[in-house]
Each structure stands twice: as structure tokens, then as C-alpha cells.
Amino acid sequence: MSKQELDTRAAKSLLAIADAWYLQMKGGEIPYITLPTRTKQNIAFDDQTEVWKYGDRESMRSASTEKSAVHLLKMAYVIGFIRQQLREDRSSTLRELYYITEGWKRAKFETQDESNYLVEDLEILADIPREGFHLRPEEDGAGVFGPLRIRESTRRGDRVLHCQDDVGESGYQIPSNLETVELLDHSAKFVVAIETGGMYARLIENGFDDDYHAILVHLKGQPARSTRRLLHRLNEQFHLPVVVFTDGDPLSYRIYASVAYGAIKSAHMSELLATPEARFLGVQPTDIRVYNLPSDKLSEKDVEALKAELTDPRFATDYWKREISLQLEMQLKSEQQAFAARGLDFVTEEYLPTRLADMGVI
Amino acid sequence: MGFDSPTRGIITTVKEAVDNALDACEEAGVLPDLFIGIRKISEDVYRITVEDNGPGIVPAQIPFVFGKLLYGSRFHQVRQSRGQQGIGISAAVLYAQLTTGLPTVVTSRTDPKEAAHRFELAIHVESNEPHIVSKKEVDWDRTHGTRVEIELRTSLSARKRLLEYLKFTSVVNPHARIMADIDGETLTFERVSAEPIASPKAIHPHPHGIELGALKRMTAASAAPLSEFLVSSFSRVGKKAAAEMGAAAGLDAGRKVKALSADELKRLHAALQSVDVPAPPAAQCLSPIGEDLIRQGLDKEFQLDFVKARTRPPSVYSGHPFVVEAAIGYGGRLPAEDRAQILRFANRVPLMYQQGACVITQSVSDVNWKQYGITQQGLPMGPVLVLVHVASTNVPFTSESKDAVAAIPEISKEIDLVLKDLGRELKQFLSRRDRRKAQDDRARAICSIIPEIAAKVSEIVEKPPLDVSPIEGKIMRRVVAKKWTAGGTVHLSLRNYTDKEVTLTLYDLSPDEGKGAAPAPSYTDRSGDDFTRVWQVKLPPEEGWDATYRGKGGGRIELRGVEDPQKVVVDLDV
Numbered sequence: 001m002s003k004q005e006l007d008t009r010a011a012k013s014l015l016a017i018a019d020a021w022y023l024q025m026k027g028g029e030i031p032y033i034t035l036p037t038r039t040k041q042n043i044a045f046d047d048q049t050e051v052w053k054y055g056d057r058e059s060m061r062s063a064s065t066e067k068s069a070v071h072l073l074k075m076a077y078v079i080g081f082i083r084q085q086l087r088e089d090r091s092s093t094l095r096e097l098y099y100i101t102e103g104w105k106r107a108k109f110e111t112q113d114e115s116n117y118l119v120e121d122l123e124i125l126a127d128i129p130r131e132g133f134h135l136r137p138e139e140d141g142a143g144v145f146g147p148l149r150i151r152e153s154t155r156r157g158d159r160v161l162h163c164q165d166d167v168g169e170s171g172y173q174i175p176s177n178l179e180t181v182e183l184l185d186h187s188a189k190f191v192v193a194i195e196t197g198g199m200y201a202r203l204i205e206n207g208f209d210d211d212y213h214a215i216l217v218h219l220k221g222q223p224a225r226s227t228r229r230l231l232h233r234l235n236e237q238f239h240l241p242v243v244v245f246t247d248g249d250p251l252s253y254r255i256y257a258s259v260a261y262g263a264i265k266s267a268h269m270s271e272l273l274a275t276p277e278a279r280f281l282g283v284q285p286t287d288i289r290v291y292n293l294p295s296d297k298l299s300e301k302d303v304e305a306l307k308a309e310l311t312d313p314r315f316a317t318d319y320w321k322r323e324i325s326l327q328l329e330m331q332l333k334s335e336q337q338a339f340a341a342r343g344l345d346f347v348t349e350e351y352l353p354t355r356l357a358d359m360g361v362i
Numbered sequence: 363m364g365f366d367s368p369t370r371g372i373i374t375t376v377k378e379a380v381d382n383a384l385d386a387c388e389e390a391g392v393l394p395d396l397f398i399g400i401r402k403i404s405e406d407v408y409r410i411t412v413e414d415n416g417p418g419i420v421p422a423q424i425p426f427v428f429g430k431l432l433y434g435s436r437f438h439q440v441r442q443s444r445g446q447q448g449i450g451i452s453a454a455v456l457y458a459q460l461t462t463g464l465p466t467v468v469t470s471r472t473d474p475k476e477a478a479h480r481f482e483l484a485i486h487v488e489s490n491e492p493h494i495v496s497k498k499e500v501d502w503d504r505t506h507g508t509r510v511e512i513e514l515r516t517s518l519s520a521r522k523r524l525l526e527y528l529k530f531t532s533v534v535n536p537h538a539r540i541m542a543d544i545d546g547e548t549l550t551f552e553r554v555s556a557e558p559i560a561s562p563k564a565i566h567p568h569p570h571g572i573e574l575g576a577l578k579r580m581t582a583a584s585a586a587p588l589s590e591f592l593v594s595s596f597s598r599v600g601k602k603a604a605a606e607m608g609a610a611a612g613l614d615a616g617r618k619v620k621a622l623s624a625d626e627l628k629r630l631h632a633a634l635q636s637v638d639v640p641a642p643p644a645a646q647c648l649s650p651i652g653e654d655l656i657r658q659g660l661d662k663e664f665q666l667d668f669v670k671a672r673t674r675p676p677s678v679y680s681g682h683p684f685v686v687e688a689a690i691g692y693g694g695r696l697p698a699e700d701r702a703q704i705l706r707f708a709n710r711v712p713l714m715y716q717q718g719a720c721v722i723t724q725s726v727s728d729v730n731w732k733q734y735g736i737t738q739q740g741l742p743m744g745p746v747l748v749l750v751h752v753a754s755t756n757v758p759f760t761s762e763s764k765d766a767v768a769a770i771p772e773i774s775k776e777i778d779l780v781l782k783d784l785g786r787e788l789k790q791f792l793s794r795r796d797r798r799k800a801q802d803d804r805a806r807a808i809c810s811i812i813p814e815i816a817a818k819v820s821e822i823v824e825k826p827p828l829d830v831s832p833i834e835g836k837i838m839r840r841v842v843a844k845k846w847t848a849g850g851t852v853h854l855s856l857r858n859y860t861d862k863e864v865t866l867t868l869y870d871l872s873p874d875e876g877k878g879a880a881p882a883p884s885y886t887d888r889s890g891d892d893f894t895r896v897w898q899v900k901l902p903p904e905e906g907w908d909a910t911y912r913g914k915g916g917g918r919i920e921l922r923g924v925e926d927p928q929k930v931v932v933d934l935d936v
Contacts, residue, residue, distance in 0.1 A: 018822040025816050028832040030808070064837075066803045069811035076818040083822060106814065
């Protein structure tokens with residue numbers, strides 16, 4: 001969808017929400033909204049799309065109590081603000097929105113969490129991602145490096161960039177609104193999503209992208225929406241396999257899960273953000289043993305997280321059961337940069353080629 | 363025994379004297395008028411004065427009451443009394459004498475026709491006999507009563523607890539007027555009940571509750587044969603029970619009890635416990651405060667949103683009759699965050715120390731308060747007050763200092779039952795209150811926020827402004843009063859959504875002068891910088907009324923003429 005289309009659709013959807021309230025009140029009804037219940041209990045795995053979405057549970061919010069009425073009032077103010085913003089073709093960050101509400105008296109937000117949450121509610125109600133509202137997150141996008149050509153429409157006009165030839169050593173910075181980016185073409189065979197900046201830089205320095213025709217994407221920890229959106233589009237548009245390379249600890253497995261299956265907070269966007277075909281590369285517990293990697297003892301929290309993952313349907317495969325059990329047995333975890341213990345080239349010359357060949361990616 | 367520290371000494375002394383004064387008034391059927399004075403004499407010496415309008419004490423008895431330890435005339439009586447053991451006041455006399463070397467001054471008068479007598483008393487420590495330092499007849503403006511003045515080495519650092527003691531005493535003795543002058547700070551606890559308390563009657567001891575020592579004293583003083591002794595000296599013992607007891611002890615019914623050997627007495631004592639006898643007659647020897655008086659007492663000293671009291675039917679442990687009563691208070695000026703305040707009483711005396719060791723505190727903690735809508739961390743939390751009174755012919759204390767009631771299963775069961783009963787009442791009150799709050803919340807939401815939503819939404823969809831009064835009317839069925847300010851004009855509006863005609867008085871108080879108000883108010887009142895405009899409006903069902911004037915708004919409005927649940931008053935500028 002082009003930016004123009006998205007803007008038009010966003011404006012329309014928001015107007016429809018306000019119009020529904022107008023009609024409700026005109027008919028002598030208390031205005032209300034209906035939303036899926038946004039809790040863990042109402043997250044279900046959608047077999048067809050293989051991502052996590054909100055379930056069937058819905059809650060109705062009617063302005064019949066002071067709290068709910070104020071919530072609707074705030075929503076009305078935010079809708080009014082976004083309509084204005086769309087009209088003037090401006091944009092703002094979620095944090096700026098929070099500060100703008102300062103002048104809204106009773107509709108003023110108490111915390112930024114509250115305004116963030118309300119924007120997510122609006123995304124669900126309008127069925128429009130927040131980019132359509134011209135709202136940006138605070139976090140800056142992570143980087144991408146590899147044989148990929150894109151076109152970004154910027155304030156100064158369209159820019160066509162090659163993500164190796166036209167960018168610096170840190171790669172192309174993914175904008176927070178990926179809808180302004182068109183993926184033109186590529187000469188890659190696969191995509192590696194990398195948790196840490198250190199490993200991302202190591203692969204670039206060692207020329208891994210050139211040697212193996214790989215697009216490298218930096219996740220920067222728990223990845224931002226735009227990063228996940230990029231992975232989704234690389235996979236969907238170019239049918240490129242996506243592998244996820246993280247630390248070998250339970251919290252990093254969750255990073256993989258959010259790339260592959262989606263997160264609770266953004267379950268309404270899972271179809272756009274998740275890449276169900278993404279596969280976990282490592283560091284696997286097996287690798288810790290096989291390569292005798294430098295490691296740390298699991299903390300109590302790690303053990304708890306691993307046990308939780310054993311019962312998590314997202315990890316309910318033989319592969320994960322085997323690996324998690326092994327890790328619980330070893331009581332160890334390793335960072336991805338621990339490969340440096342075997343020399344700086346070990347990861348690009350030994351580990352990745354072997355592992356990727358095992359996975360059938362190269 | 364309550365004199366273990368100087369700070370406690372002052373409270374124990376006041377307490378012993380006040381207990382005696384209240385007991386004396388009760389016996390004579392007099393409404394108590396007490397005066398308690400505490401005056402600093404020197405750095406660490408205080409004079410404590412306690413004066414009552416009781417029946418007074420005959421001069422011959424005065425030296426023994428105040429100057430002999432363990433004298434108490436009520437020692438062997440089986441009935442509810444405050445002091446219960448006569449050690450109290452003479453111990454205070456001794457404590458004063460040991461710390462300051464000064465005698466205690468007692469003035470007493472029994473009748474307007476008799477003279478008042480003034481004694482200076484001390485105690486011979488070796489012989490435990492009273493020592494009369496001086497004695498004379500004096501003029502006194504009281505027609506009857508007793509006044510005690512004790513000077514002791516102590517401190518007033520427990521002032522707060524002392525005030526609490528007086529307050530709590532007043533709660534459970536709402537028939538007493540208590541005036542106090544605590545080193546210059548004067549207080550009056552007014553009486554709210556003009557009914558003197560019926561003095562509990564003494565009963566014979568119950569065979570199950572008698573101690574061996576007491577039995578020994580009773581047999582020594584009796585000339586009767588066993589059977590007759592048992593029937594006439596114990597309650598609920600008839601000829602048949604007496605015969606069974608004699609048989610169980612292996613004693614002949616005709617034996618003179620005076621002549622029983624120590625071993626025979628022991629067998630008799632065991633036999634008394636073993637034979638089934640009906641429970642003692644509790645009603646006449648116990649004097650519970652009663653639900654109404656507890657409520658009045660609490661209302662008087664704590665301003666509460668909710669208070670309920672319960673008196674349980676009398677019950678018995680080991681042959682001792684007892685009765686438990688309790689009350690729960692909520693809200694008002696009780697602190698919202700703290701632990702609940704626990705008021706413990708035994709025979710109408712507040713228990714001020716060792717809260718943690720007391721069966722009352724344990725029982726309060728053992729109740730699951732969460733099921734009654736109260737948070738709990740051991741004790742219940744929040745603006746809650748729990749009062750428990752245990753009255754008995756023999757309150758089982760954990761120790762001689764009489765600070766805490768012992769954990770007797772029969773007693774904790776009664777406390778548990780009464781608290782659960784009151785807990786259910788409290789829950790009902792809380793849920794009714796929450797319902798009312800939810801309704802008010804809804805009313806405010808509809809009348810003040812929905813109009814704002816309507817204005818914003820109309821602006822977004824670029825359609826004519828919405829009139830939301832149908833929503834109000836449909837949902838509220840109340841009278842709605844609103845005030846708002848826009849563009850230098852103050853608007854007032856009244857809408858009657860009920861199905862009856864109402865006659866309303868609207869008070870609008872603010873610094874605005876309100877000149878040119880249309881319609882003009884019925885009258886305007888000025889006080890200081892504020893003006894109060896008053897409109898009287900008759901409003902048929904479904905009708906509205908509006909007024910405007912130039913001004914800045916602010917202040918507040920009040921609506922009279924309809925009951926609270928029937929009206930909604932909103933200030934849209936707030």
C-alpha cells in the first residue's frame with residue numbers, strides 16, 4: 001500500500017470511529033467501543049497464518065463510568081489530533097503525542113504508557129498500523145547490510161540506495177515507518193537476523209555478506225516493529241529464507257519467537273510483523289557443548305524462563321524440547337560473541353558455514 | 363503489676379482509682395461524675411487526683427481499702443467487677459510511698475448528714491497494715507463521694523496512651539461524665555446515656571469453677587454438714603447433685619465440712635468438678651454494656667460512617683460465666699492506611715498493654731477479613747475499628763498485670779462468632795456504599811464527560827453539535843444541575859428527568875457579583891468576598907430551567923429540594 005493510500009484509509013477509518021460515536025449519541029445511547037481483550041489469556045496461535053493473534057474474547061468499553069468516559073474522551077481527542085496531523089502531512093513521535101496532550105485538560109494522559117496503549121487500541125479499532133497515523137516510536141530503527149537495493153521516499157524526494165555500495169560500515173538505517181521503503185531487488189540467497197551489534201559488525205568486517213550472498217539485519221535486542229516488518233517483507237516479497245542468530249540463552253530464544261510468531265502487545269499486527277518461516281540458527285545449547293564455548297551458569301531466572309518455554313506452544317517442537325532439556329541439564333549459557341575464543345574468523349569461516357549447510361540454507 | 367516502669371505507673375494508678383470509682387458508683391446506682399487531675403509538682407513528681415460522686419466509704423474502712431494490700435472487700439464474690447482483685451489502689455499507695463515517701467490523701471463522705479473525713483495514709487511494709495498518718499473531719503462541697511490524691515515519681519511521657527485510656531473508658535461507660543485536667547490540658551467526655559448500669563448481682567460460685575483455696579476458706583467458715591453446705595454455698599447444686607458429689611468423694615452427707623482433712627478436701631474438690639451440673643446463671647451476675655450503648659459510646663468518641671455492635675448470649679468456661687460483645691466501626695476520621703484500631707476491654711476496663719499476647723487480638727487476626735472486603739496483614743487494614751469486650755465473673759488474664767486475656771477456647775470461639783457476624787454486616791455496608799459510589803460515578807460521567815465527548819466528536823465529524831440531554835434523561839431519571847463558564851458568561855441549568863414535579867432551591871456561591879442575572883435570583887447574600895445567589899424553581903417533569911450572568915465562575919453550587927439519590931450536581935469548570 002502506498003503512503004497516499006494508507007493516509008486516506010487511516011483518515012477514513014478514524015472518521016468512521018468518530019461517526020459511530022456520533023450516531024450512538026444522537027440515538028440517545030452512551031457511546032462505546034468494542035475491542036479484543038488484550039491479555040495473554042486471549043492470545044491464540046492462528047494455524048493458517050502461523051502467527052499469534054488475539055482470540056475471540058472481546059471487551060466493551062462504554063462511557064458509563066467516569067474512567068471509561070474519560071478513556072473515550074481521550075480517544076476522541078487523539079483521533080482529532082491525528083486527523084489534523086494527516087491533513088497537514090506532519091508526523092510526531094509517541095513521546096511528542098504524550099506531551100501534546102498536556103493542554104487537553106481532562107483528556108490529558110497521565111503516563112506515556114497510557115498514550116502508547118491508547119494508540120495500539122486505535123490501531124486495532126481502525127485496523128491501521130500506527131504509521132498510518134503518522135506516529136513514530138521513540139526507538140530508532142536498527143541497521144541492514146547486504147546485497148539489497150531499496151527506494152526510500154524522504155522529505156527531500158525519493159532515494160535509491162544499495163545497502164552495501166551506498167551506505168557506510170554500519171549499514172542502512174531502517175526508518176521507523178517502513179511503509180516509506182520499497183524493496184527493489186537483491187542478489188542475496190538468505191537473510192541473517194543478528195541479536196547483538198558486535199556480531200553484526202563482525203560479520204560485516206569479515207565480509208560474510210559478500211562471501212555468502214547474505215543480507216545482514218541487526219535486531220538490536222528485542223527488535224522494533226520496523227525491523228520485524230523488514231524481515232517479514234524480505235521473506236514475503238523475495239521468498240528469502242530468514243535465520244535468526246542470537247545469544248544462547250532463554251531470553252534470546254524469545255527474541256527469535258517474536259520474530260517468527262509475534263508478540264502479545266502487537267498481536268493485532270502479527271500478520272504484518274511476524275515471519276513464521278524464520279528459523280533459529282543459534283547459539284544452540286548443542287553448540288555450547290560441541291564447540292566448548294566459554295559460558296556462564298544459568299541464573300534462577302534463566303531456569304524459570306526455560307521451564308516456561310518448555311510449556312510454551314511456540315516452542316512445542318522436538319527440536320526445542322531437545323535443546324532446552326539439554327541446556328537445563330548443562331546449566332550453562334553462552335553469548336554469540338563467545339566464538340571469539342576460537343579466533344575472530346572462527347564464526348564466519350567455521351561455525352556459520354557448517355550450521356547453514358546443516359540447515360540446508362547453503 | 364503495672365508499676366514496672368515510671369511511665370506505666372501513672373496510667374496504672376489512674377486506672378486503679380477510676381476502676382474503683384466506677385465500681386462504687388455502679389453499686390450505688392449513681393450516674394458517675396468523675397474528675398481526674400494530674401499536676402506536675404516537681405521535675406519527676408506528679409500529683410494524681412481522682413474524685414467520684416459514689417457512695418463514699420465509711421471512715422472505719424478507709425485505712426483498709428487504701429492501706430492494706432490484697433484487702434478488697436469483693437475478693438471472694440462471684441460477679442463481674444472492674445477491679446476483680448483488690449490489689450489495685452493500695453499497690454498505687456505503696457508505689458507512691460516508695461518513690462516519694464509521701465502518704466496518700468483520701469477524702470470521703472457517705473451522706474449529706476455525715477461529715478467528710480480526710481485521711482493521710484501509708485502502709486507498714488513489713489506487716490502489711492495501714493498506717494494512719496493523720497485523720498480529721500473536713501468540710502467538703504460534695505454530699506457523697508471519694509477523692510484520692512497520690513503523689514508519685516513518674517513521667518507524663520505516656521500522655522497519649524493516658525488520653526486513649528480515658529477515651530476508651532468513656533466509650534464503654536457512656537453513662538459516666540469524665541472530666542480531666544492533665545497538667546493544664548482540660549478534657550470532658552460527656553455522658554450520652556442517663557441510665558445508670560444495673561449493678562451485677564453476686565452469685566454463689568459454680569462447682570466447676572471453684573479453686574481449692576477458695577473451697578478451703580468456704581468450708582472453714584461453715585458450720586453445716588456436707589450436703590447442706592453444698593446446696594447452700596454453690597449455684598445450681600441441688601440435693602441430688604450434692605449426694606452424687608458426696609458419693610464421688612467418698613464422704614458421708616452428714617460430715618461437718620469444717621472438720622474435713624486436707625486430703626478429704628482434695629477429694630471433694632475433684633468430686634465438685636466431676637459431677638454434671640447445669641451452667642451457672644449468667645444473666646444476673648454479668649452486666650454487658652449492650653449493643654445500643656456501645657454504638658452510642660463509639661459514635662460519641664469516633665465519628666464513623668458505619669458502626670454495628672453485637673452482644674452474644676452468655677456462655678461458660680470452667681464454671682465461670684462470661685459474655686462477649688463486639689463492635690466494628692468503619693470510615694469517618696479513622697486513618698485510611700493504617701492497621702485497624704483494636705479496642706480491648708475486660709469487664710468494662712480498657713486493656714492498654716500487651717496487645718499481641720491477647721486472645722482478642724489473636725481472634726481478630728484469625729478472621730479472614732478479605733471475605734468481608736477488608737484488606738488484611740495479620741490485623742485488618744484500613745479505616746477500621748474493632749471493639750471487643752469480654753465480661754466475666756473471672757476474666758482469665760495471661761498475667762497478674764491484667765493486660766491481656768488468655769486464650770481460652772470457649773472465649774476465642776465466642777469472639778470469632780461475633781466478629782464474623784459483624785464482618786457480614788460490614789460487608790453489606792461496603793457493597794451498598796460501593797454501589798452508591800458506582801452510581802454517582804456513572805452520573806458524573808454521563809453529565810459532565812459525555813457532553814465533552816459529544817463536542818469533540820461533533821467537531822471531528824464536522825456535524826452540528828449534539829444535544830446529549832436525551833442520554834442524561836434516559837439513563838439518569840434524576841434532577842440534574844450544572845454550572846459552566848464560557849466567554850465570560852456563567853451558565854446554570856436545571857433539568858428534571860424524574861416523573862414528579864420538584865420544588866428546588868439552587869445556591870450558587872462564588873466571588874462573582876452576578877449583576878444582570880437572568881432570571882434574577884430570589885435573593886443574593888454577601889459574606890466577605892463571596893456572593894451567594896439563591897433561586898427557587900418549580901420544575902414539572904421533563905422540564906428545564908436556565909440562568910446566566912456575566913462572571914468568571916468558580917465557587918460551588920448546591921441543590922436542595924430533592925433527595926441525594928435523586929440528583930446530580932456537576933460543575934463543568936472543575
